Amino acid sequence: xxxxxxxxxxxxxxxxxxxxxxxxxxxxxxxxxxxxxxxxxxxxxxxxxxxxxxxxxxxxxxxxxxxxxxxxxxxxxxxxxxxxxxxxxxxxxxxxxxxxxxxxxxxxxxxxxxxxxxxxxxxxxxxxxxxxxxxxxxxxxxxxxxxxxxxxxxxxxxxxxxxxxxxxxxxxxxxxxxxxxxxxxxxxxxxxxxxxxxxxxxxxxxxxxxxxxxxxxxxxxxxxxxxxxxxxxxxxxxxxxxxxxxxxxxxxxxxxxxxxxxxxxxxxxxxxxxxxxxxxxxxxxxxxxxxxxxxxxxxxxxxxxxxxxxxxxxxxxxxxxxxxxxxxxxxxxxxxxxxxxxxxxxxxxxxxxxxxxxxxxxxxxxxxxxxxxxxxxxxxxxxxxxxxxxxxxxxxxxxxxxxxxxxxxxxxxxxxxxxxxxxxxxxxxxxxxxxxxxxxxxxxxxxxxxxxxxxxxxxxxxxxxxxxxxxxxxxxxxxxxxxxxxxxxxxxxxxxx
Ligand code: AMP
Numbered sequence: 001x002x003x004x005x006x007x008x009x010x011x012x013x014x015x016x017x018x019x020x021x022x023x024x025x026x027x028x029x030x031x032x033x034x035x036x037x038x039x040x041x042x043x044x045x046x047x048x049x050x051x052x053x054x055x056x057x058x059x060x061x062x063x064x065x066x067x068x069x070x071x072x073x074x075x076x077x078x079x080x081x082x083x084x085x086x087x088x089x090x091x092x093x094x095x096x097x098x099x100x101x102x103x104x105x106x107x108x109x110x111x112x113x114x115x116x117x118x119x120x121x122x123x124x125x126x127x128x129x130x131x132x133x134x135x136x137x138x139x140x141x142x143x144x145x146x147x148x149x150x151x152x153x154x155x156x157x158x159x160x161x162x163x164x165x166x167x168x169x170x171x172x173x174x175x176x177x178x179x180x181x182x183x184x185x186x187x188x189x190x191x192x193x194x195x196x197x198x199x200x201x202x203x204x205x206x207x208x209x210x211x212x213x214x215x216x217x218x219x220x221x222x223x224x225x226x227x228x229x230x231x232x233x234x235x236x237x238x239x240x241x242x243x244x245x246x247x248x249x250x251x252x253x254x255x256x257x258x259x260x261x262x263x264x265x266x267x268x269x270x271x272x273x274x275x276x277x278x279x280x281x282x283x284x285x286x287x288x289x290x291x292x293x294x295x296x297x298x299x300x301x302x303x304x305x306x307x308x309x310x311x312x313x314x315x316x317x318x319x320x321x322x323x324x325x326x327x328x329x330x331x332x333x334x335x336x337x338x339x340x341x342x343x344x345x346x347x348x349x350x351x352x353x354x355x356x357x358x359x360x361x362x363x364x365x366x367x368x369x370x371x372x373x374x375x376x377x378x379x380x381x382x383x384x385x386x387x388x389x390x391x392x393x394x395x396x397x398x399x400x401x402x403x404x405x406x407x408x409x410x411x412x413x414x415x416x417x418x419x420x421x422x423x424x425x426x427x428x429x430x431x432x433x434x435x436x437x438x439x440x441x442x443x444x445x446x447x448x449x450x451x452x453x454x455x456x457x458x459x460x461x462x463x464x465x466x467x468x469x470x471x472x473x474x475x476x477x478x479x480x481x482x483x484x485x486x487x488x489x490x491x492x493x494x495x496x497x
Contacts, residue, residue: 002133002134002135002136002137003018003127003131003133003134003135004018004135004137004138004139004166004371004374004375004377004378005017005018005027005124005127005135005137005138005139005370005371005374006018006138006139006140006141006174006367006368006369006370006371006372006373006374007120007123007138007139007140007141007367007370008141008171008174008364008366008367008370009038009070009116009119009120009123009140009141009142009154009157010035010038010070010195010196010366011038011068011070011071011195011196011197011198011223011225012037012038012067012068012195012196012197012224012225012337013035013036013037013038013196013337013363014035014036014037014038014119014123015034015035015036015363015364015366015367016123016126016127016367016371017364017367017368017370017371018127018131018371018374019371019372019374019375024178024181024368024371024372025371026364026367026368027126027127027130027131028126028130029051029052029122029123029126030051030125030126030129031051031052033052034363034364035363035364036050036051036052036119036122036123036126037051037052037054037055037067038067038068038069038070038116038119039051039054039055039058039065039066039067039119040054040065040066040069040115040118040119041053041054041055041057041058041061041064041065041066042061042064042065042066042105042106042108043057043061043064043106044106046106048118050118050119050121050122051119051122055067058255058259059252059255059256059259062090062091062251062252062254062255063090063091063092063105063251064091064105064106065090065091065105066091066103066105066110066115067089068089068196068197068225069103069112069115069116069119070116070196070197070198071085071197071198071220071221071225072093072101072103072112073112073113073116073150073153073154073157074112074146074147074149074150074151074152074153074154075100075101075112075149075150076099076100076101077093077094077095077096077099077100077101078095078099081220081221082101084221085221088229090251090254090255091103091104091105092104092105094109096111103115112153113153113154113156113157113160114157114160116153116154116157117157117158117160117161118161120140120157120158120160120161120163121161121162124138124161124162124163135163136162136163136164137163137164137165137166137374138158138163138164138165138166138370138374139165139166139167139168139169139174139370139371139373139374139377140154140155140158140165140168140169140370141168141169141170141171141174141366141367141369141370142154142168142169142170142171142478143170143171143193143195143198143200143218143220144170144171144172144173144200144202144216144217144218144392145198145200145216145217145218145219145220145392146170146220146392146478147392147393147438147448147450148438148450148478148479148480149450150220151168151477151478151479152479154168155168155477155479165477166373166374166377166378167373167374167377167476167477168477168478168479169369169370169373169389170200170202170213170216170389170478171193171195171200171335171366172191172193172200172201172202172204172216172335173191173202173204173211173213173369173389174365174366174367174368174369174370174372174373175191175193175333175335175365175366175369176189176191176202176204176206176211176333176369177211177369177372177373178365178366178368178369178372179191179331179333179357179360179365179369180206180209180211181369181372185206185330185331186206186207186208187205187206187329187330187331188203188204188205188206188214188324188328188329188330188331189203189204189205189206189329189330189331189332189333190202190203190204190315190318190319190329190331190332190333190352191203191204191332191333191335192311192315192332192333192334192335192339192348192356193218193334193335193336193339193366194222194223194224194311194334194335194336194338194339194344195223195224195335195336195337195338196223196224196225196336196337196338197220197221197223197224197225198218198219198220198221198222198223199218199219199222199223199310199311199314200216200217200218201216201217201218201311201314201315201318202215202216202318203215203216203318203319203321203322203324203329210388211388212388212413213388213389213390213411213413214321214322214323214324214390214411215318215319215321215322215390215411216318216390216392216411217314217315217317217318217321217392218314218392219310219311219314222307222310222311223336223338224262224265224336224337224338226304226307227265227304227307227338227341228258228261228262228265230303230304230307231261231264231265231295231300231303232254232257232258232261234303235257235261235276235291235293236248236257238293239281239289239291243284243289245282245284245289247281247282250282253281253282256278256281257278257281257291260276260277260278260291261276264276264295264300265300265341266340268295268296268297268300268341269340269341269342271297272296272297273294273295273296273297274294274295275292275293275294275295276291276292276293276295277290277291277292278290278291278292297342301343304343305343305347308343308344308347308348309347311344312347312348312351315351315352321410321411322411326351326352326353327353329352329354331354331357332348332349332352332354332355332356332357333356333357333360333365334348334356334357334360334362335360335362335365335366336362337362337363339356339362340362388413388414389413389414389476389478390410390411390412390413390414391408391409391410391411391412391414391416391474391478392410392411392478393410393438393439393440393448394406394408394409394410394438394439394440395407395408395436395437395438395450395472395474395480396408396436396437396438396472397422397434397435397436397437397470397482398435398437398444399422399444400425402443402444402445403442403443403444404437404439404441404442404443404444404446404447405420407420407470407472408472408474410440412474414474414475414476414478415473415474415475415476416472416473416474417471417472417473417474418471418472419469419470419471419472420469420470421467421468421469421470421487422467422468422469422470423463423464423465423466423467423468424458424461424463424464424465424466424468425463425464426463427461427462427463428460428461428462429458429463429466430456430457430458430460431454431455431456431457431458432454432455432458432468432484433452433453433454434452434453434454434455434470434482434484434493434495435449435451435452436449436450436451436452436453436480436482436495437449437450438450450480451482451495453482453484453493453495454493455468455484455485455486455491455492455493456491456493457486457489457491458486458488458489458491459486459488459489461488466486466487466488467486467487467488468484468485468486468487469484469485469487470482470483470484471483471484471485481494481495482494482495483495
């Protein structure tokens with residue numbers, strides 16, 4: 001006997017759940033907590049810690065304590081987002097020969113997938129302890145806005161630790177599944193998900209157990225960490241003004257400031273004022289220096305209001321894509337720890353013209369949805385529940401003169417398959433190069449390149465005569481396969497991205 005679980009592999013915290021018959025249950029970790037910090041710390045002796053014990057190492061062992069790896073997964077070392085972000089982490093990153101990111105810790109090199117695999121292995125172990133049986137299969141959630149590389153990398157992490165991924169599903173879709181299962185209400189729902197590192201908004205229609213995603217949008221570089229960074233930036237500036245010392249290069253001090261800022265941020269969700277107290281943060285010419293600052297909620301809200309506004313601009317886009325106005329929605333569900341911030345709740349309520357759904361634990365709902373989906377796939381859920389998710393980006397190929405031809409449009413229901421016919425541009429052209437891209441710009445150069453491959457051996461013919469059928473297929477995990485077929489010769493070339 002082995003069990004299946006749902007895993008919300010979060011940027012900052014992860015959560016696991018399973019279905020006990022028809023009841024979803026969150027599985028506590030080995031310390032008895034329902035959520036586990038997605039942190040791995042390498043300690044002397046070649047060992048590593050995961051979760052809370054790893055998080056506790058962040059100050060004393062900052063170079064070897066790896067967190068927020070979800071922000072790195074599937075990314076290129078020199079991508080514009082990474083250029084912005086690299087210096088914000090105390091641990092060392094290096095560029096892999098293929099341009100990917102590698103992490104150096106305790107003298108070893110790890111891929112982000114391997115770090116995530118340590119977290120997944122720990123979660124698997126927690127589930128096995130709790131359930132008293134082996135756990136070999138799981139549904140894992142990812143932000144809806146994760147691209148193909150990021151989804152594949154998440155799958156790779158699971159296979160490193162011996163977990164078979166039954167399905168990759170989008171976090172907001174999982175949340176709505178859990179919500180819909182619980183309330184059994186029909187209607188149009190928006191899931192606003194502001195986690196540690198990413199923001200997603202998904203608009204769905206729930207009708208008698210069919211969950212139809214109408215649109216999804218988001219930003220993989222907008223989350224709770226950015227709220228922390230605003231406070232950290234302010235504290236560093238103030239310290240510089242007062243003492244003329246730049247603490248941003250002092251990794252130990254920075255880690256303490258980071259922890260204190262995150263803690264203060266959380267407290268400000270419940271109290272109108274808090275204090276940051278960091279004695280002996282560094283030494284100055286006259287002895288030890290300290291940070292002691294009172295911060296009130298209004299001040300913090302002013303520091304971060306534009307971040308919330310950015311999420312609402314993205315909501316606007318998702319509503320437009322779904323062809324709906326905010327007033328047509330029946331419910332708004334908040335997911336992700338950062339939605340505990342009162343300003344977020346208030347601005348979201350104003351934007352959608354309604355109070356968000358009550359009695360939802362934003363930290364657990366995604367894992368519960370994943371567990372539910374695992375049960376559905378295994379055929380153990382009694383009710384009819386059908387999940388119709390969508391592609392977050394348009395997918396297509398580069399055409400002659402640098403154009404971009406969309407083959408599968410953004411927000412198409414998955415699984416999806418579409419074929420488009422192309423031809424040659426030169427007489428006797430024997431090969432065509434297929435450049436696969438994702439994005440919305442009509443110019444290929446503005447979109448994200450996913451893969452390139454060649455179809456060779458086309459029979460000589462005048463330009464425009466051969467028919468090359470290019471087929472795009474997106475599976476239920478949101479992963480893309482592209483094939484090109486020369487209709488004349490029947491030759492085919494495939495690429496899995
Ligand atoms: P998640 O990825 O959903 O686990 O969300 C984690 C993010 O939520 C982190 O940035 C946390 O700092 C943030 N968070 C957790 N609790 C609170 C809170 N009470 N108030 C504000 N932010 C919070």
